[in-house]
Amino acid sequence: MTTEKNNYTNLFDLSGVGSGFKTILLITLCLLFALITLGGIVRVTDSGLGCPDWPLCYGQFIPPLEDVNYAGELIEVHKIWIEWSHRTLAAITGFPILLVTILAWWKYRKFSLITVPATVALILLIFQVVLGAITVLRELPPEIVTTHLSTAQFIFATLLFMYVILTNKIQPLKDKLIIDKIPNLLRWSIIGAASSFIILISGSYVVGAGAGTSCPNWPLCDNTLLPQLNIQWLHMFHRVVVVVGTITIAIPVIYAYKINIPKITFPGLLVGTFLLAQIFIGALNPASGFHPVFRVLHLSLASALWLASMYLLTITWMYQKQTNLKSEFNLIQLLSDYFELSKPLIILLLLLSALTGMIIAEQGLPQIHLIATVLVAGALASAGANAINNFMDRDIDTVMSRTKSRPVAGSRVSPTNALIFGIVLNVISFVAFWTIVNLLSALLTLGATLFYVFIYTLWLKRTSTQNIVIGGAAGALPPIIGWAAVQGSIGLPSLYLFAIIFFWTPPHFWALSILLEKDYANANIPMLNVVMGIEETRKFIMMHSIILVALTILFYTVPQLGLFYLVSALILDVYFLYLGIKLWQSQDHLSARKLYLYSLLYLMLLLIAVMISSGFGI
Incomplete structure (x- = not known):
């Protein structure tokens, strides 16, 4: 125990660092904040191309003192000087960052908590200089401008991390009630910091894309709930x-x-204060007619909120480290747990079916941004639904050997956090579908989540032998969602795909339930084989398999598919039926395992065949 405590003391004992270094670091932070604020002024006054060349300004170190006619456009002198001032301050700020890095390696190389962030800041600075040049030479594309701002914020956060560590002496906590709260605070501090950064960057992109003043009212847009323009x-x-x-x-x-x-409490108070101020200024912006002062203040407060969040995160991390080495927060483990919470393997198959719906609707490859939105938003919705499922099934999961190590059942993620995580992901997904794709796809996606959570998880799974039959409708909706994303409607091919997946689901899961019969029985889940026996289950598997095969053949009648699909489907169907018959005739688990594993490959290959046939017209 003593060794662990000494390790912590050594980690945060930076008493050998002189006050001069801290002063330089503080000056650098002040310059960075001023630079970011001045960058906001550049954006608000539309001065980004006040100096259209780089690194000079009209080929001069000192810019003109009057308006300039450049490429047939009159550029006002105040815009020239605003942009030049921003560049000059950026150049000045680069020197203390370089000095901090040199001093870190020259005098304090034994302190990794100084050398690492200092080096990262210098690398980011070099990247930032390159981005600055690209931003001007490519005439301010919003993606590059947003990346430029992001890099500046990361430089600031990196140096702030170092400054907080240097200026705060943390004593180990002794109150068990407080100690128990630190891990949750750390997790939420990470989420809060990430959220503040996303807010900042999304706002920057909105401004860069020319949408910053497009909604003159608050909270509505043009006094309507549904905006008219993109x-x-x-x-x-x-x-x-x-x-x-x-x-x-x-x-x-x-x-x-x-x-x-x-x-x-102090950094927490800062975060809360900046958050309230940001909301107030954000609402005041439309009311003031988007006055430049309020727009600049809005960006500055967003930066302050992000930095205050990083301040809180750093302090909390220090307490976690200082109190107990064994309880050290493991970010990789946290991300792994939340990744597992989302059931990624299930998501992949759902996304593949959604993409199939899109390609057959387009009879080719839809626009890349549409595909990206549907896949990302669809993944978020699926992950959210699975997280909520983990929350609701935690009592069952602890009983079953297959699921007892899941994050919630294994007590690595709290039930409340899993529920919040699931809800937030679905809200983001719905908004993304609605705003970027269309309302129909958003409603279908939300409907799939609600059906999965309430109809299947809460009701059918625990009460009916037909749980997986009816509940499978949620997993069969992605092709319809994909079609709706492209066409804005529901078409016959997407309904065929829905039916195919709907009838594929029972044989797939009943084969699995045969393998896990004891698990389901112990958890009191009324799977068909648990209630009616394996013999009856094999009959139902065979019946659904025959319907599935018939549907895949009927699907060929839609005009979007060609001979390639039919041949592929027949080959896949023959082996599926063969495995179904083998299971029907035998009592062994090996046949069930083969059918279960092949059913996964079957659906994946069938969907790929649909995409190839409809996409290439073969």
Whole structure:
């Protein structure tokens, strides 16, 4: 125990670092914040191309003192000087960052908590310089401008991390009640910091895309719930991101307040203050007619909120480390747990079926941004539904050997966090579908989640032998969602795909339930084989397999498919029926295992055949 405590003391004992280094670091942070604020002024005044060349300004170190006619466009002198001032301050700020890195390696190389962030900041600075040049030479594309701002924020956060560690002496906690709260505070501090960054960057992109002033009212847009223009949808999407992000940012603030330790409460108070101020200024922006002062203040407060969140995160991490080495927060483990919570293997098959619906609807490859949105938003919805399923099934999962190690059942993720995680993901998914794709796909996706959570998980799974039959409708909806995303309607081919997956689901899961019969019996889940026996289950598997095969052949009648699909489907169907017959005739688990594993490959290959046949017209 003594050794562990000494390890912590050594880690945070930076008493050998001189006050001069801390002063340089503080000056650098002040310059960075001023630079980011000045960058906001550049954006608001539309001065980004005030100096259209780089690194000079009209080929000069000192810019002109009057308006300039450049490429047939009159560029006002104040825009020239605003942009030049921003570049000059950026150049000045680069020197203390370089100095911090040199001093870190020259005088304090034994302190990894100084050398690592200093080096990262310098690398980011070099990247930032390159981005600055690209931003000007490519005439301010919003993606590059947003990346430029993101890099500046990461430089700031990296140096702030170092400064907080240097200026705070953390004593190990002794109160068990407080110690128990630190891990949750740390988790939510990470989520809160990420949310504040997403809010900041999404707002930057909205401004860069010309949508910053597209909604002159608040909270509605042009006094309507549904905007009329695409840029208004983009603006409203940012507002929704802010609403969701506000919730996740507020949670660590509440935790920090309850812990009641000054070093934690203070940054928590800063986060809460900046959050409220940001909301107020955000609402005031439309009311003021998007006055430049309020727009600049909005960006500055967003930066301050992000940095305060990082301050809280750093302090909390220090307490976690200092208190107990064994309870050290493991970010990789946390991400792994939440990744597992989402059941990624299930998501892959759902996304493949959604993509199939899109390709057959387009009879080719839809627009890349549409595919990306559907797949990302669909993955979020599926992950969210699976997280909520983990929350609701935690009592069952602890009993079954197959599921007892899941994050919630294994007590690695709290039930409340799993539920919040699932809800937040579905809210984001719905908003993304609605704003970027269309309302129909958003409603279908939400309907799939609600059906899976309430109809299947809460009701059918625990009460009916037909649980997986009816409940399978949720997993069969992605092709319809994909079709709706492209066509804005529901078409016959997507209904065929729905039916195919609907009738594929029972043989797949009943084969699995035969393998896990004891597990399901112990958990009191009325799977067909548990209630009616394996003999009856094999008959139902065979019946559904025959219907499945018939549907795959009938599917060939739609005009979007060609001979390639039919041949592929027949080959896949023959072996599926063969395995179904083998299971019907035998009593062994080996046949059930073969059918279960092949059914996964079967559906994947069938969907790929549909995409190839419809996409290439063969």
